[in-house]
Amino acid sequence: xxxxxxxxxxxxxxxxxxxxxxxxxxxxxxxxxxxxxxxxxxxxxxxxxxxxxxxxxxxxxxxxxxxxxxxxxxxxxxxxxxxxxxxxxxxxxxxxxxxxxxxxxxxxxxxxxxxxxxxxxxxxxxxxxxxxxxxxxxxxxxxxxxxxxxxxxxxxxxxxxxxxxxxxxxxxxxxxxxxxxxxxxxxxxxxxxxxxxxxxxxxxxxxxxxxxxxxxxxxxxxxxxxxxxxxxxxxxxxxxxxxxxxxxxxxxxxxxxxxxxxxxxxxxxxxxxxxxxxxxxxxxxxxxxxxxxxxxxxxxxxxxxxxxxxxxxxxxxxxxxxxxxxxxxxxxxxxxxxxxxxxxxxxxxxxxxxxxxxxxxxxxxxxxxxxxxxxxxxxxxxxxxxxxxxxxxxxxxxxxxxxxxxxxxxxxxxxxxxxxxxxxxxxxxxxxxxxxxxxxxxxxxxxxxxxxxxxxxxxxx
Numbered sequence: 001x002x003x004x005x006x007x008x009x010x011x012x013x014x015x016x017x018x019x020x021x022x023x024x025x026x027x028x029x030x031x032x033x034x035x036x037x038x039x040x041x042x043x044x045x046x047x048x049x050x051x052x053x054x055x056x057x058x059x060x061x062x063x064x065x066x067x068x069x070x071x072x073x074x075x076x077x078x079x080x081x082x083x084x085x086x087x088x089x090x091x092x093x094x095x096x097x098x099x100x101x102x103x104x105x106x107x108x109x110x111x112x113x114x115x116x117x118x119x120x121x122x123x124x125x126x127x128x129x130x131x132x133x134x135x136x137x138x139x140x141x142x143x144x145x146x147x148x149x150x151x152x153x154x155x156x157x158x159x160x161x162x163x164x165x166x167x168x169x170x171x172x173x174x175x176x177x178x179x180x181x182x183x184x185x186x187x188x189x190x191x192x193x194x195x196x197x198x199x200x201x202x203x204x205x206x207x208x209x210x211x212x213x214x215x216x217x218x219x220x221x222x223x224x225x226x227x228x229x230x231x232x233x234x235x236x237x238x239x240x241x242x243x244x245x246x247x248x249x250x251x252x253x254x255x256x257x258x259x260x261x262x263x264x265x266x267x268x269x270x271x272x273x274x275x276x277x278x279x280x281x282x283x284x285x286x287x288x289x290x291x292x293x294x295x296x297x298x299x300x301x302x303x304x305x306x307x308x309x310x311x312x313x314x315x316x317x318x319x320x321x322x323x324x325x326x327x328x329x330x331x332x333x334x335x336x337x338x339x340x341x342x343x344x345x346x347x348x349x350x351x352x353x354x355x356x357x358x359x360x361x362x363x364x365x366x367x368x369x370x371x372x373x374x375x376x377x378x379x380x381x382x383x384x385x386x387x388x389x390x391x392x393x394x395x396x397x398x399x400x401x402x403x404x405x406x407x408x409x410x411x412x413x414x415x416x417x418x419x420x421x422x423x424x425x426x427x428x429x430x431x432x433x434x435x436x437x438x439x440x441x442x443x444x445x446x447x448x449x450x451x452x453x454x455x456x457x458x459x460x461x
Contacts (some may be wrong), residue, residue: 011160013262014195015267017143018187021178023271033272034448037137039417040102043280044116044291047101048076049431051094053356054334056210064090073121074457080457084121085221088172092117093217099338099355100284103387104141104277105227107148108287108322109164110216111171111278119174119222122179122227123453130450132179138275139178139221140223144171144273147241150262159323165200165215166251172223180255185371186227192224195247199372205324208333208433264313281353284336288319290412291393292341293339298407299397305405306351310373310398313345314408315439317378319393325413328371331362346370385410432460 011019051057061077069083075090080092095113097103102112119136122128128136148167151157173194199222200215228235241247241258248258265273283293292313299305320326324339337343337359346367348359361367365457381393394408415423421441428437439459447453 006396012188013241013259014185014188014238015193016263016266016440017146017174017292018177018182019190020142020146020182020266020271021139021187022181024135024142024178025181028395029135029138029272031314033138033275034134035417036272036275036278037134037141037422038231038444038447039160040112040137040141040275040278041116041282041447042424042441043102043420044095044441045366045444046114046427047095047098047113047321049098049427050100050356051213052077052431053216054097056097056213058092060090062095068382073124075096079460081285086331087121087124088220088224089214089217090119091120092220093213096216098284099211099212100281102278102280103287104145104148104274105120105279105287105391106152106277107145107163107167108152108318109144109148109167109225111141111144111148111168111274112150113216114164114168114220114223115144115171115175115307116352117216118223119179120453120456121176121220122176122224124215124457126179128179128453129452130447130456133453133456136175137181138173138272140175141278142178142272142274143174144168145277146262146265147171150258150264151248151251151326153420154251154257154262156254156255156257159321160202161198161251162200162202162212162215165219166198168200168216169222169226170196172220173226174223177222180406182221184307188232188238189230189236190227192235192238193229194223195240196236197222197226198247204335205322206327206336208335212335227292263382264319265447267279274438279412280420282413282415282419283344284353284356285354285359286322286325287345287412288315288322289339289341289344291315291391292319292346292395293344293354294413295393295409296345297353298409299395299405300349300352302407303397303405305397306400307400308349308370308397309400310374311345311349311370312398313374313376314379314382314389314394314396315341315376316382317380318383318386319391326376328374328376329417329452330367331371333362337362340371341376342371342374343367345374349397436460 073082073087329342
């Protein structure tokens with residue numbers, strides 16, 4: 001019996017995904033989708049350059065040089081051509097290194113660092129046009145957003161696994177599929193292999209391990225490998241998601257619940273929902289620490305509070321319970337500080353902002369003193385707002401003289417496309433002349449008309 005044959009009753013979930021990707025590959029897409037993909041790529045460029053500032057960059061470059069392979073795609077840091085898989089690994093790891101890459105809330109995942117890294121590497125290897133690259137990116141976000149939403153929707157999956165690591169290879173393989181009119185059998189097999197390559201454990205959130213970054217690289221590289229395996233003729237289980245011992249059962253979602261939510265997403269959403277739901281974070285830290293930190297910055301700018309006696313922080317249950325977010329210390333690494341809600345609020349109240357320099361101050365006595373005065377609470381009212389796609393939070397600061405300052409926000413102050421462009425240009429400008437960074441952004445905006453998207457990288461060589 002063929003491993004990827006269609007069921008007597010209904011097509012498998014990987015086959016349904018393959019058919020959605022076929023739509024993205026072949027049908028007319030709205031300008032809105034192309035525009036969103038372009039700004040996701042512009043944001044990705046900035047994230048990669050920011051990743052070059054982090055201390056593990058040298059280890060990543062050393063690894064890349066040892067696994068260079070054939071000259072197929074450009075890898076940042078070593079500034080030369082390597083194999084597509086190595087380029088995807090390096091660039092995805094860099095893109096996530098500052099933890100400021102884009103966010104898909106329902107999937108609780110950073111899709112762009114994984115999908116765009118794989119898509120751009122394949123685009124160079126396969127000499128895709130600019131439009132193929134854009135369709136690949138749209139397809140990758142679609143599949144990753146779909147799978148991530150399905151596994152997280154009911155709140156029952158095993159949170160020891162990292163969502164981005166679970167869905168990343170699926171999205172990267174989907175990007176390869178959506179770039180062209182891929183045979184359905186190959187597409188189904190590629191998606192099946194990608195599910196088998198799901199990985200990523202959340203212990204880094206407490207220990208400060210650097211696997212948080214390499215998880216993105218592994219997912220991006222694995223998506224390419226999955227597509228290549230299928231293209232070579234390997235076959236995978238088509239019921240890998242919903243089967244008796246499939247993915248949904250393995251991670252605690254349940255085959256029936258996961259299948260129902262997966263199908264509902266496909267049936268109720270228009271093509272491109274995955275990428276349209278993506279948002280751009282204002283601060284290079286955990287998604288769940290964004291609103292609380294923004295509110296704390298607001299308190300500092302309005303009041304510059306003096307002797308603080310007590311800090312009450314209120315957020316969603318999802319934020320409080322996410323690994324590493326409710327962490328009052330000890331905080332020993334940048335990974336710890338960027339996840340900790342208490343550090344974000346305390347750092348903002350001490351310095352009036354949060355940036356890479358502040359996140360490195362794990363031993364700052366003033367910040368540590370404030371962290372010890374923090375009380376973190378979850379709000380059922382905020383949880384209802386979270387179900388509507390919002391992430392409200394409040395911070396209440398009580399001074400030693402009894403004065404109370406309180407600020408709240410109903411959501412993260414997500415960046416606009418104009419702000420994304422400004423930030424990306426500034427981030428690229430650390431390594432490139434300003435006019436070159438500007439050319440990269442303008443080339444991104446013209447991707448749809450490029451006959452070969454390698455033109456996107458010519459300014460970097």
